[in-house]
Amino acid sequence: MAVERLNKKGIEAMRASCQLAARTLVMVGEHVRPGITTDEINTLVHEFIVAHDAHPSPLGYRGYPKSVCTSVNECVCHGIPGDYALKDGDIVNVDVTTYLPKKHGWHGDTSVTFYVGQPSEDAKRVVETARRALEVGIEQVRHGARLWDIGAAIQEFAEGRGCSVVRDYVGHGVGREFHAAPQVPHYLPDKRPGMFLGDMRNIRLKEGMVFTIEPMINLGTHACELQDDDWTVLTADRKLSAQFEHTILVTHAGAEVLTVRTEVVKHCEDVPWADVGPLSAPAAWEARQTPGEGSVVVR
Ligand code: MF3
Ligand code: CO
Ligand code: CO
Secondary structure, eight states: OOOOOOOHHHHHHHHHHHHHHHHHHHHHHTTOOTTOBHHHHHHHHHHHHHHTTOEETTTTGGGOOSSSEEEETTEEEOOOOOSOBOOTTOEEEEEEEEEESSSSOEEEEEEEEEEOSSOOHHHHHHHHHHHHHHHHHHTTOSTTOBHHHHHHHHHHHHHHTTOEEOSSSOEEEOSSSSSEEEEEOSSOOOOOTTOOOTTOOOOBOOTTOEEEEOOEEESSOSOEEEOTTSSOEEETTOOOEEEOBEEEEEOSSSEEETTOOSSOOTTTOSSOGGGSGGGOHHHHHHHHHSOOSSOOOOO
16 A cells, blocks of 8 residues: 655644643643553543544544553553552553544544552663664664664664564554554564565655654563453563554654654653654654655645
8 A cells, every 4th residue: 555645734733632642641640640540541642632623533443442551560562541540660651642632633642651659670761762762763864864774773772772672563554544554564574475464565755755753672582472352462471561642754864753742741851852872853843844845645
């Protein structure tokens, strides 16, 4: 399936949805503390998104029962909110996807991993590796780069820190659809002939493409186990897993992080994401000013 490229109008619409998703995470950070249940986080997210004329994309997606994913400790992804009360030392990934406007809208997809109370050394290692892994991946993005450069860089970084990279779940194109082409692996796929890669292709990135990068980083094995509810994914060895996710626009000069945050997410980061490294908002702004070669079509 061809990878869509957005025009100016589509990009503006994506910025709006992605910014709502980013602000939702900032809001959640105000409430993270030992004792809060994942269901209470779900309610906060649901009400915030609905109050902004948007729909929480997970709700009803392929039968998913809640408005957000809350993945605690050994949960890799797609944790379903419930009556579990977060406790001191837990880590929890909150994965928000907004659909704005509520009808005929655009999906903005972003997640962070929060520290609940005081983190263990293991928790810090896996969370900080996941945080940086996302940045390392974004640094590869520019018009003309290869899609698999992203995963190769992430894998080299994460394995170099003694962690592993989940293979079973990948980043994805996002826009009018929640999940679209391309698949964005966070590892370098094995290119041995005959190996089944689904519709994974090592395409060249082009201006106007929009996709997520969302590395799931494990402390132990990369192997995952889908639970009987058909959603919850746990690490096979029940060791910790952490994840961060941004929605990214490919620009001529690099990447614009559509889900960029200019405010700190409490219990997660010390400085706003926009102030971190070469992925700053100013860099994204500069990239937008640089006219690209050729026209960006579709929508
Ligand atoms: N937000 C997840 C992602 O990053 C997908 C969640 S699907 C759901 O792609 F149904 F579990 F919400
Ligand atoms: Co995603
Ligand atoms: Co997500």
